[in-house]
Amino acid sequence: MTYCLGMLLDAGLVMMADTRTNAGVDNFSCYRKLHTLAEAPDRQIFACTSGSLSVTQSVIGLLNEGLPSHDGTDGIRHLDSVPTMFRAAHLVGEAVQVVRNAMDPALAPHDISTSVSLLLGGRVGTEAPRLFLIYSAGNFIECQPESPFFQIGETKYGRPILDRGLNCMTPLPLAVKLAFLSFDSTMRSNLGVARPIDLMVMPKDNRQPVLTRRIQPDDTYFNELSLEWAKALAKAALTIPNPPFLPEG
């Protein structure tokens, strides 16, 4: 299982991914799902991946090596040289199609799905940060202020806190806290999602540095956030008046 979250806010871009992969409950591993696809003075591009690891790694591998040109003459096409994030999303969608078309004939007879989805986020040139959700067929949508987040993988447990708490004006520190709480809810209810969690924070102001960080299983801040949240929820539930139609218990 997997849980990845991207938030596009007025203040910047946040991307977060867990690292647990499993083939059955008796075969767990830790693999990176938040990838740096381009890192240069004029661009920083990141992707979170969900789906069979052999497929997502192939997509990332192909993007790192570059896709052949359409007519076979122009050399390779690469995220290092796309002029916008929109063109980056096109190239990633194409990589998904190329990899799935190549792998499907071998995997389909074994009933192994090649479905994948990706969050693609970052900045090219002087563009503000942008965030895309790339579907399994290679088509994609872009994040907009009215719905300022995308999730892929195990999305449901961690969604209520975002629906209630996040909007496009949320400042980055609060957004990262809400993202952590969303992951905490998911990890409590699904053993297939677990720390370490990889995190990327890109402030909209491009003079501020991009932060990447791994939250380890014993991370003190995350542990305290989880504990404080549980306490706050318990207190909040007690504070709300009891249902008037029930005798006091």
Place this chain on the structure above:
Amino acid sequence: MTYCLGMLLDAGLVMMADTRTNAGVDNFSCYRKLHTLAEAPDRQIFACTSGSLSVTQSVIGLLNEGLPSHDGTDGIRHLDSVPTMFRAAHLVGEAVQVVRNAMDPALAPHDISTSVSLLLGGRVGTEAPRLFLIYSAGNFIECQPESPFFQIGETKYGRPILDRGLNCMTPLPLAVKLAFLSFDSTMRSNLGVARPIDLMVMPKDNRQPVLTRRIQPDDTYFNELSLEWAKALAKAALTIPNPPFLPEG
């Protein structure tokens, strides 16, 4: 879609179900999913249902009319006369099998699933309240104190609040509040789950009355609970210290 929740606590039994059914997003209706199966001085038996309405209504209909005896001679078998909740669960499981076996040949060619699941809760004689989850194949499990709740239908959005807040010693008024919050989270994230919500509360002490109630779409208490909860969460998120590795935003 559907969301049903049962809680078996030291203080008693809580069952809750939404009422929305839909065939596509353009065809919504309101149908009762929390059913009274037996109501007599020596027994109160309730069921919540999830699955295709034509199947669940047939199961409830068959249980209300009674199942034929095994040898065809003894008349019908009925929840009015089972000696324990365990036997009630057996009979409901059998009704599921009978209905699905009868309907499957007609529905399968149309790719219509006959899968259903039920929560069966209540009390027979001097037994303490018991709660069962009846699967689509007619087999079932019984709720135990270590995991004091069952969910069927759209279970994930509403689970984190229960995982964090509920244990078998939770008093009934707080349990009902947590159940409402679980429904509130689910309804915010899935339009296929909606008020009215039907509610049943059976105190363990059988001298106290069983309460049944419908929470309407304009219920003032529920609206205030939802509002207060959103406020409390926002406040709690602000109270937790910001991540130490981020600049203050």
